[in-house]
Amino acid sequence: MDQTTAYAPTDRARVRRRPQRAHYDEATVHAVLDAGVMAHVGYVLDGQPYVTPTAYWREGRRLYWHGSAMSRMLDAVDGAPVCVTVSFLDGFIVGRSGFVHSLNYRSVMAFGRARRVEGIAERRAALDRFIDRLYAGRPLKLRPATDEEVAATAMVVMDIEEASAKIRQTGVADLPADTGWAAWCGVFPVETRIGAALPEPAMGAGGAPTLDLAPYREGARLDEALAQAARSAQARGQGAPVST
Amino acid sequence: MDQTTAYAPTDRARVRRRPQRAHYDEATVHAVLDAGVMAHVGYVLDGQPYVTPTAYWREGRRLYWHGSAMSRMLDAVDGAPVCVTVSFLDGFIVGRSGFVHSLNYRSVMAFGRARRVEGIAERRAALDRFIDRLYAGRPLKLRPATDEEVAATAMVVMDIEEASAKIRQTGVADLPADTGWAAWCGVFPVETRIGAALPEPAMGAGGAPTLDLAPYREGARLDEALAQAARSAQARGQGAPVST
Structure with a gap:
């Protein structure tokens, strides 16, 4: 496996159960991440685990998420180890014994340390990229964010140190x-x-939604709409591997 | 608020951001939990948070989930503090400024300590209740689980000590x-x-799916199908508050 396009699994990220369902290559991990918009962020505060659902986006090997400057979650994850999990339920498997009943799913667990994005200009630009990742070209149509709005928005970024995808897309066993x-x-x-x-x-x-909202037409699969919007954003220069 | 039907929030479960979206009453918390089948279980192992997506079900004020007897997650959560989060993405909110773009969602964070369900008979009965909660009457149609299958299945139960629901179901602000x-x-x-x-x-x-599978007809909303199946299971005597 090409190390430059894989998330080398260590003990933390290695899938132990059903390893035949595990994937560590960048293409598979990113495909799952790019098909979603809600992640579950796990963090620890005084020994207690918390799992907060939150909107996120990916750029290269980085995940971003944001929230209120008053957010407990965004305070707690700054500088701390974090697990970001994205999952999709794809089906119910029903068989002739309880044991083979199961679910089809796609999921990614991504590990790293989150850190705050400092600076009004950096956060403003990142917020525009998030809008643009979802709704191509929309930032240009919007009333620009005020400094007060950006100041009220906290944001963190996490370099993905390790990640694993686990996928079950089969029939009845x-x-x-x-x-x-x-x-x-x-x-x-x-x-x-x-x-x-x-x-x-x-x-x-x-009137009808404008072109920036085209992926979200009635009846579109959400995962496909988000994946298509991500590909479009990457073609516009977003999401390229970021130099650190 | 009636203490017998509310999850009294302490510092851990209290929703700080947008408290007007927070609910602690049993009816609201259980409605969110009963509309889902995939939870995100957060736990800590050597200071590292993990978030594992897993199938779950509710009985009274208890949550159950299960997996392989070899599961790292089920080992790690036994006796440990856990956060179980269930969430639904309900919509994309697009406005005239980046700041008002948002998501509609329903979510519950439930806190407690998980513990293993010991005993083959106890686990066999609980697995049947899980199948029956999803597919009313189906356990009677299935080849009964062997002792080996039940032995290979680990299961944990968590008394919900605290929980909060957070719901945003509105238009553009x-x-x-x-x-x-x-x-x-x-x-x-x-x-x-x-x-x-x-x-x-x-x-x-x-042939067509049998009556036990009726909630999962083509085009049915999954959250409504699961909620209806949960009500049906409760009417059959499942999910009543369990004496401890």
């Missing part, structure tokens, strides 16, 4: 001996999609 | 002064639904 049991068996796929857009008419926002 | 900016504004709802069932024909599993 029934035992041949169980074929005679008269229970239906198969898979119920699970899909997350965009619903019908809800414009804010009181704000003069009639 | 644009500033009146920003109305003039010509950017579309509104909400893109996000919905997770069941796709078309994939039977395993090689296993003689043709």
Whole structure:
């Protein structure tokens, strides 16, 4: 495996259970990360673990997330070891024995140390990149952020030191001996999609969503829309490996 | 607030940011928990936080999850403080300034100490309850689990000591002064639904899914299907408050 495009697993990130479902290559890890917008950030405060769901984005081998300057989570993770997990439920597996019932899923656990992004200009630029990653070109349409708004926004960045993806995308693993049991068996796929857009008419926002919002058309799969938006952002020069 | 039906928040569980979005009553917390099947379990191992996605279910004020007897996660959480987080992404909020862009979501953070469920009979019964919570009556259709299968399955239970729900289900909070900016504004709802069932024909599993699988019909919202299955399980006597 090319070390330059893999997250070398150490004991922390190595998948122990079902290693055949594990992936450490950058392409697989990034594909899972780029298909999502909500991560679960794990951190420790006085020995107590916390898991906070939060919006995130990826640039190269870095993950960013943000929140209020008053956020306990953003305070706690600054300089601390963090685990950022992104997961998708893709299906229910039902078989002829309880043991083979399972779920299809994609997930990534990414490990590193988070640190605050200091500086109003740096945070303003990163916030614009986040909007632009989701909605290509939208920052140019928006009322620019005030210094007060940026000051009220804390942001952290984490270099991904290690990461592993775990993926199960299969059918039923029934035992041949169980074929005679008269229970239906198969898979119920699970899909997350965009619903019908809800414009804010009181704000003069009639009409169809503009081009920057095109990936989020009604019926689009959310993971595909986000992955497509990420590819588009990378083609515009975002998300290239960042020199450190 | 009735103490018997609320998760009294202490410093650990109290929502600091946007307290108007916080809920501690049992009905709200349980409604979020019962609408999901994948939780993110946070735990600490040698000072390092881990967040593992895993299937879970609720009975009264208890959460259960399970996995391989070889699981690092199930070893690490036994007797240890744990944070179990369940979240749903419900929509994208797009406004006229970067600052008001946001997500609609529902989430619960539940805190407690996990402990292993010992005993083959106890684990077998709990696994049947999990199958039955998802697929009413299905345990009776299945080849019963062998002792070896149950022995290979580790399980933990966590009494929820504290919990908080955080919910944002609103529209755009644009500033009146920003109305003039010509950017579309509104909400893109996000919905997770069941796709078309994939039977395993090689296993003689043709035909429509049986009645135990009825909640997972094509097009059903997953959160509603799981909530309905949970109500049905509770009506059958599952999930009543368990005496300790």
